[in-house]
Amino acid sequence: MAKNKYLFPFIMITSLFFMWGFVHNLDPILIPHLQRSFSLSTLQASLVDSAVFIAYFVMALPAGFIMKKYGYKAGIIFGLVLFALGSFLFIPAANTQAYVFFLGALFIIACGLTILETAANPYASLLGPKETATFRLNFSQSFNGLAATLAPIVGARIILIKGVSDEELSTMSSSAQQMVLASEASSVKTPYLVLGSIILVIAVIFIFLKLPEITEEESTGEKRxxxxxxxxxxxxxxxxxxxxxxxxxxxxxxxxxxxxxxxxxxxxxxxxxxxxxxxxxxxxxxxxxxxxxxxxxxxxxxxxxxxxxxxxxxxxxxxxxxxxxxxxxxxxxxxxxxxxxxxxxxxxxxxxxxxxxxxxxxxxxxxxxxxxxxxxxxxxxxxxxxxxxxxxxxxxxxxxxxxxxxxxxxxxxxxx
The missing domain is CATH 1.20.1250.20 (MFS general substrate transporter like domains)
Incomplete structure (x- = not known):
């Protein structure tokens, strides 16, 4: 019994590797989708990546502070809540047809992912014997790779839908074009609503999940x-x-x-x-x-x-x-x-x-x-x-x- 006491916690931690890998690898699908929906240049479409990765820079130090002050479990729950919130914001973003709103939603998701990645790696190595820590971490990371394979395939079939071809679109009036593109932009609402809901369920599970707390070693050396x-x-x-x-x-x-x-x-x-x-x-x-x-x-x-x-x-x-x-x-x-x-x-x-x-x-x-x-x-x-x-x-x-x-x-x- 004691031998398997960390099995379910380890499964839940590993699920985080899959989830952030999945949402990250939806970005290459979002870029061409939003480029067509908002008639963006390649430069403008690439701001999807900027919104995501600038969050890692902004949140790197705050994430460490959150873990140190409130603990890794609290950090995971907070990260999941931000992840879910950003996913739900895709719905008003699609309704308002504002590209900047999509970028804001992606930024909030990435802030949550920064916290999750800061916490999940040490936990994956902690939940079990020390001699198998490296194996556990690599095993968990393999699900990140699995997500990288599945996300573009699944995402393309849900998000990359268009009712008319580019040639047909070019023959329409401006108002008709707007209606068509608005309809296409709305295709992100359902997948991100489902994603956000799944993340909230995972957050609730973590609230009741018993996890060992990671204790930081105090440095005895000079402050650097x-x-x-x-x-x-x-x-x-x-x-x-x-x-x-x-x-x-x-x-x-x-x-x-x-x-x-x-x-x-x-x-x-x-x-x-x-x-x-x-x-x-x-x-x-x-x-x-x-x-x-x-x-x-x-x-x-x-x-x-x-x-x-x-x-x-x-x-x-x-x-x-x-x-x-x-x-x-x-x-x-x-x-x-x-x-x-x-x-x-x-x-x-x-x-x-x-x-x-x-x-x-x-x-x-x-x-x-x-x-x-x-x-x-x-x-x-x-x-x-x-x-x-x-x-x-x-x-x-x-x-x-x-x-x-x-x-x-x-x-x-x-x-x-």
Whole structure:
């Protein structure tokens, strides 16, 4: 009995990995949907990513404060409530036909996800014997990968619906066009209402769920600030590398449907299926295979090899078409899969008392996912070619390459 006392709590914690993975991977479906509904440019549509990832930057430190003051369980419940609230706000957003309202709803969802991700990872490793902690965490994270595969496939069939083709729409009067697009925009109401309701049920379960509280070790060393932590050269490099990596990942994944319809000439639903079955599975298996290869190749060397391949594939994505273009971008998903955890682990190596602060700084650097996709959108709009926009991921992967070659090296801090 005691052996299985954490089984149900572990199942509930693992469900969180799936839920935030699912909602994150609906964003690539929302982008083309909202672009058509509101007649947006690629730059304007990419603000979906900005609304999501700026929340991670804004909420990173407050999330830590909430956990420290009120505990991890309270943090999970608060995060779930924000998640549900943001989902329900999609209903008035669709009713008012205001794009900024959609962005606000996504921002609130992402604030909730920031808190959930801060709490769920330590809990997944805590609920059971220490010797199997790594296995439990990887098992839970695998459901995040499962969500990345399923969300685009399911989302496309619920959200990417349109009663008339673009050609038919162009022949309608302005008022008729508005009615059609308003109807299409409303297709998000039901899925997000269901999602919010499920999240509320999970929140209620957590209220009554008995969870062990995580106790923080008090530091006995001197208090350190951000500038003290950034004196570690490899940490500073890691913050920069992670900023560019996350920016590249969001550019590749979130703008894939727009890219595939132009470069390969397939429909949005076909592109969404490919995003799930192709990109999602490539990313999942890339991480599994990359983790296995690290038994034989050092993490920094594998990072260099994968970064070089991603630079080359980004170049291919810019200038090829059809299946070659699709395979190029799928290859990027496979080879970039190890980059986030590898940059993270190399960045916090040998930080001592600065480890917690260093971890927070690297997490905050995912704000690159808010800043770089609009840059790719701007280039795509200016050149009228989303493929040229792949110059942004190419440069990002080059920065990761530099980190793998030299930036990761630990140089002992010299005291004056």
């Amino acid at each position: 600030g951000i500038m003290d932590a950034l004196r570690h050269r490899h940490l500073s490099w890691a913050v920069v590398a992670q900023f560019f990596y996350v920016g590249a990942q969001v550019c590749v994944m979130s703008l894939f449907v727009l890219y595939a319809t132009k470069a390969a000439g397939i429909t949005k639903v076909q592109a969404a299926d490919y995003l799930g079955y192709g990109m999602g599975l490539a990313f999942l298996f890339g991480r599994i295979i990359g983790t296995f290869l690290m038994k034989f190749i050092s993490a920094e060397r594998l990072l260099v090899i994968y970064a070089v391949i991603c630079v080359l594939l980004s170049g291919s994505a810019m200038f090829t078409s059809g299946n070659v273009a699709l395979f190029s971008v799928t290859g990027i998903a496979f080879f970039m899969s190890i980059m986030f955890p590898t940059i993270f682990s190399l960045g916090i190596k040998d930080l001592g008392n600065d480890t917690k602060l260093g971890s927070s700084l690297i997490i905050m650097s995912i704000v690159g996912g808010a800043i770089l996709p609009p840059l790719m959108g701007y280039i795509s709009d200016e050149t009228n070619n989303i493929q040229i926009g792949y110059i942004v991921p190419l440069i990002c992967f080059f920065v990761v390459l530099l980190f793998g070659l030299n930036g990761h090296k630990v140089i002992k801090e010299i005291k004056n």
